[in-house]
Amino acid sequence: MSMPRPLLVAALLIAARIACRLDARPATIAEQREADARARMAGRRATDYALENIREEERAHIARELHDDLGQLLATLRVDMSLLMRQPVADEATRELLAGMDGRLLSAITSLRRIASNLRPHALDEGGLYFALQSLRHEFEERHGVACELVGREDELVLNDRYSTAIFRIVQESLTNIARHAQARRVRITLRRQRATLFLTIEDDGRGIAQADMEKPSSFGLLGMRERVWAIRGDISISGSCRGTKIEIHLPLPE
Numbered sequence: 244m245s246m247p248r249p250l251l252v253a254a255l256l257i258a259a260r261i262a263c264r265l266d267a268r269p270a271t272i273a274e275q276r277e278a279d280a281r282a283r284m285a286g287r288r289a290t291d292y293a294l295e296n297i298r299e300e301e302r303a304h305i306a307r308e309l310h311d312d313l314g315q316l317l318a319t320l321r322v323d324m325s326l327l328m329r330q331p332v333a334d335e336a337t338r339e340l341l342a343g344m345d346g347r348l349l350s351a352i353t354s355l356r357r358i359a360s361n362l363r364p365h366a367l368d369e370g371g372l373y374f375a376l377q378s379l380r381h382e383f384e385e386r387h388g389v390a391c392e393l394v395g396r397e398d399e400l401v402l403n404d405r406y407s408t409a410i411f412r413i414v415q416e417s418l419t420n421i422a423r424h425a426q427a428r429r430v431r432i433t434l435r436r437q438r439a440t441l442f443l444t445i446e447d448d449g450r451g452i453a454q455a456d457m458e459k460p461s462s463f464g465l466l467g468m469r470e471r472v473w474a475i476r477g478d479i480s481i482s483g484s485c486r487g488t489k490i491e492i493h494l495p496l497p498e
């Protein structure tokens with residue numbers, strides 16, 4: 244015997260409401276905790292990102308001040324010094340003293356340039372990310388005598404300031420780590436863009452990072468690198484073996 248149609252519709256409606264209630268049951272304690280943890284993590288990342296932006300702006304400001312203020316002052320002093328050196332001076336000792344002072348002034352100007360450019364990579368403003376990475380690579384080779392190759396296409400690396408700065412800082416910290424810890428002979432930095440994702444890999448052929456190295460409580464370089472990547476919703480993996488260390492990063496780019 245079949246059910247009358249109005250009764251059938253009512254039964255179906257009641258069943259649908261019960262299913263709906265079951266689905267919208269209050270979250271269990273575990274689910275609630277997980278949701279809270281996710282919200283806390285999202286909040287922390289937003290704060291990290293905001294703080295990082297403030298830090299970068301502050302660095303850029305100090306770099307400009309150093310360059311425009313102290314830099315100008317030192318440059319003027321050096322001009323004065325060269326005028327003084329052209330004067331007929333009385334004795335050899337004075338001439339030597341002046342030459343020494345000029346040498347120290349020149350070192351001060353070079354240090355100031357290096358400090359200012361670490362604070363805010365001038366090259367990023369001058370020629371964009373590709374140019375800035377080339378400068379970094381070149382400086383690393385010159386300073387440490389380790390071969391460093393940069394594989395990437397300039398046209399794929401036209402990114403906004405937030406991404407360019409993050410990538411520059413990540414590569415900079417990786418190269419500093421290689422110089423300090425890896426005892427490597429070769430380094431390769433690869434950047435490849437595939438649709439809306441940027442793949443960045445930094446490999447060296449040194450002693451290889453160990454698991455325990457990544458958990459050092461007093462080390463902040465790798466931690467900072469991870470936070471930068473997460474702040475722009477990317478992924479990072481760091482691995483080491485007897486053949487060296489490899490850092491792989493995927494960054495989803497804004498459309």
Ligand SMILES: Nc1ncnc2c1ncn2[C@@H]1O[C@H](COP(=O)(O)OP(=O)(O)OP(=O)(O)O)[C@@H](O)[C@H]1O
Nearest residue numbers: 420421424425451452456457462463464465466488
């Ligand atoms: N390319 C590498 N090859 C071998 N070991 C590495 C490499 N990079 C990092 N490490 C190891 O990982 C540790 C953690 O690196 P991290 O950059 O976090 O800290 P750090 O360089 O020691 O100090 P800092 O906080 O000044 O960066 C290093 O102390 C080192 O032992």
Ligand SMILES: [Mg+2]
Nearest residue numbers: 419420464465
């Ligand atoms: Mg470090």
